[in-house]
Amino acid sequence: MSPQTVLVIDDERDIRELLTITLGRMDLKVDAVGTASDARHALSERSYDLCFTDMRLPDGDGQQIIELIAAQYPDTPVAMITAYGNVDAAVNALKAGAFDFVSKPVDIQMLRRLVRTALKLTEERRTGAAAAGARDRLIGASAAMQQVRHTIAKLARNQAPVYIAGESGVGKELVARLIHEQGPRANGPFVPVNCGAIPSELMESEFFGHRKGSFTGAHVDKEGLFQAANGGTLFLDEVAELPLHMQVKLLRAIQEKAVRPIGAREEVPVDVRILSATHKNLGALVEHGQFRQDLFYRINVIELRVPPLRERRGDVPLLAEFILGQLAAKSGAAPGKLQPDAQQALENYDFPGNVRELENILERAMAMCDGELITAADLMLPQRALR
Structure with missing residues (x-):
């Protein structure tokens, strides 16, 4: 050879x-x-x-x-x-x-x-050994979803930071996982973190780790999320929730490809690809001084927008069939079947909560329906979001 x-x-x-x-x-x-x-x-x-x-x-x-x-x-x-x-x-x-x-x-x-x-x-x-799971897991035959799958395949080929934009519930974490799984880091860790779920005073320790004795309660050495993702991908969900002091530290970690655990004398090199997402408008937050412009440019090298469900209504029947199949497999029951009035109601609904809301609606409908047949009444859709 x-x-x-x-x-x-x-x-x-x-x-x-x-x-x-x-x-x-x-x-x-x-x-x-x-x-x-x-x-x-x-x-x-x-x-x-x-x-x-x-x-x-x-x-x-x-x-x-x-x-x-x-x-x-x-x-x-x-x-x-x-x-x-x-x-x-x-x-x-x-x-x-x-x-x-x-x-x-x-x-x-x-x-x-x-x-x-x-x-x-x-x-x-x-x-041709790259993963081909996007078609099976990112459901939809619409032109918008075909474009998203095509873009994922392209983004998986490099190490550029990607910013995934989209409303709550559209599947931003799934998109991030697919970028990771179809790229050369697939065998490395995929570490998702919800930036809005970490208390501000614990953020530095969570991201960068700490050394034993560096502060009260630090009884042992602890590696941070960057070290945990070493060789793989760190997915920063709801990155807009990071406070400004952490934005500065995150920018340095990304630029230097190294982190300094709390209490450590030297930086630790890390090999991590950064993917980030938020349902907020980061550009507007930058204009209002709530998000650092230099960090915005650093994580937003390439932007991938995931469309809301109301922009791809034709995908709703495919998604519903897939979700009902998953619910049936989980419960051991036969898959639910949407009646024509239920299918029409779903296609007329705006889905402010997107795919996540569709999952919740169908799970509730499975519990409410008689047998396997799901009617419009079983969906219990709020009238305000109907077209």
Whole structure:
């Protein structure tokens, strides 16, 4: 079996040599070039499993290389090498299609983790081994849901932070899980956290952990949510609920890819992909000074909107059939059957609570109906939300 190959594009000889030696020790074959024109020639000559490109090149810039690879060599993950602290360049690279980014000076351990994750993604792309569960679990045949599934498949291929927007009950956590499961981190942990459910005074300890004796009640060392998600995905649900002091600390953790547990002297590196969601309008909160603009730009590299149920009414019968089947499997009873008047009532209902509300309505109807037949009266829909 021939070794996997990596293309390194950087005009600094020291960086090229460092990456060549490090990647060589991982049994990878490395081609290293110093200009954009040499990079284009190399890409046209052979297929690469991974590419690293510097941001600034003598005859171009890394952004152009990323766009070229995304357009012409989509099976090759590419990572941007950025100057320390240049977050804007990293964000722009991710938006252009970069898999991830590496800051100078290069952290060797972080580099190795990135390489392993990227090469796993390359193998999945070429063998077609990526998970295909979105169709089975994200129910709906509408154009809106087909687009959501298509976008999930694309987002699963890189490490860019994704902001999932949508009303309460539309299935934002399910979307986050599918992004995780269809990507190269699928075997790592998926750690969901409801930011609105953690008391403000406990947030730092919950997110970053603490050392024994660092405060009253800290009887043992405790790892935080970032450490628990190491190698996988951290899903920040209701991220708008974070108080401003935690927004600052979260921004630093995301930018530095490291956390400092309470009472610790040094930061602990973490390899975590950040997905976030809220039912609130984050842009409006930024305008009113209730959410930091720099954090907003950092977590909202790519936005995925999940449509409310009223915008895809044609999916209601499919969803209802699926939910009734799940309820029957849970209870051991025969699946409930919607009568024509019940189906019509559901299709005319606005569902302010979206899919979660549909689940509650059908569970209640199963308890109220006679036998297996569910009528409109069994649904007990509030009249104010009917069209």
